[in-house]
Amino acid sequence: MSNPTHRPAAAGAAATESFPLPAWLRRTIWITAIVLALVFVAHAAARFLVFTEASYRNLWVNRLWLLPHFLAGSMALLCGVVQFSAALRRRRPDVHRWIGRVYLAAVAASAACAYAMSFRAVLGWPFGVAAFVMATAWVGATIMAFIAIRHGQVCVHREWMLRSTLITFAFVTFRVMLVSPLFTGLGSVPERLTALLWLSWTVPLLINELILQRHTVVHGLSGRAVLRPAQS
Numbered sequence: 001m002s003n004p005t006h007r008p009a010a011a012g013a014a015a016t017e018s019f020p021l022p023a024w025l026r027r028t029i030w031i032t033a034i035v036l037a038l039v040f041v042a043h044a045a046a047r048f049l050v051f052t053e054a055s056y057r058n059l060w061v062n063r064l065w066l067l068p069h070f071l072a073g074s075m076a077l078l079c080g081v082v083q084f085s086a087a088l089r090r091r092r093p094d095v096h097r098w099i100g101r102v103y104l105a106a107v108a109a110s111a112a113c114a115y116a117m118s119f120r121a122v123l124g125w126p127f128g129v130a131a132f133v134m135a136t137a138w139v140g141a142t143i144m145a146f147i148a149i150r151h152g153q154v155c156v157h158r159e160w161m162l163r164s165t166l167i168t169f170a171f172v173t174f175r176v177m178l179v180s181p182l183f184t185g186l187g188s189v190p191e192r193l194t195a196l197l198w199l200s201w202t203v204p205l206l207i208n209e210l211i212l213q214r215h216t217v218v219h220g221l222s223g224r225a226v227l228r229p230a231q232s
Contacts, residue, residue: 033081033169040172041074062117069113073171076106080165100149107142107168111135127194134201138167159212166204174200 048070053060079099082088089096114135121128145160177183177196186192 030081030084036172036176037077037081037169040175041078044070044074044171044175059122061122062120065113065116065120069110069117072106072110072113073168076103076110076168077171079103079106080161080168083161084165104142104146107138107164111139114138123193124190127190127197130194130197134167134170134197137201137205138164141167162208163205166208167201169204170197170201173204 047055048067051063051067056063056066059066079102083096083099083103088099114131118128118132118135141160141164145157145164148154148157148160174196177200178193183192183196186195
């Protein structure tokens with residue numbers, strides 16, 4: 001029977017190829033993401049957990065969908081950023097797996113609510129279409145990450161989880177852009193919200209793909225290895 005802890009050197013090296021940035025930069029981005037996620041959850045909770053029409057304002061009509069969307073989305077956001085802790089994956093893989101399961105459930109619940117609200121089109125059909133497409137991309141990336149890990153493709157799983165988490169992080173990105181003076185002149189309020197919703201996840205995904213694919217092209221990693229469970 002083969003040693004289940006053994007990993008070929010090439011495969012071990014391949015495990016880091018999904019994140020072709022210096023370790024200090026990855027750590028800085030990760031810590032910043034956690035801080036922003038916590039600030040967002042605390043700030044948004046002050047609005048959505050106060051279940052009154054004055055707090056929800058024009059979103060009150062969607063209150064029964066918006067509250068679970070926020071709660072599940074916040075859970076997915078926090079689980080998503082925590083999952084990229086190398087120490088957690090290395091020292092407590094069992095905890096890493098359970099957090100991953102919670103993340104899957106949270107994405108499913110939050111996306112289902114997003115689909116429901118997209119058809120109500122409270123902020124207009126352009127915003128509803130943007131929300132529908134975003135939810136579909138979110139679910140699709142998460143499913144791809146799940147399929148990859150089920151087949152033992154660790155590197156591919158990490159890349160798709162990164163994409164899924166970037167879409168999850170659109171909760172935060174959207175809020176940051178909403179208060180930024182750089183985006184105050186984008187048409188009417190519904191037009192601005194629609195544009196920011198698109199930008200909140202497509203731009204981060206584009207930057208992510210440029211980084212990942214440049215590394216693949218430059219270093220000839222199109223056929224990069226994957227980590228598979230050792231066979232007995």
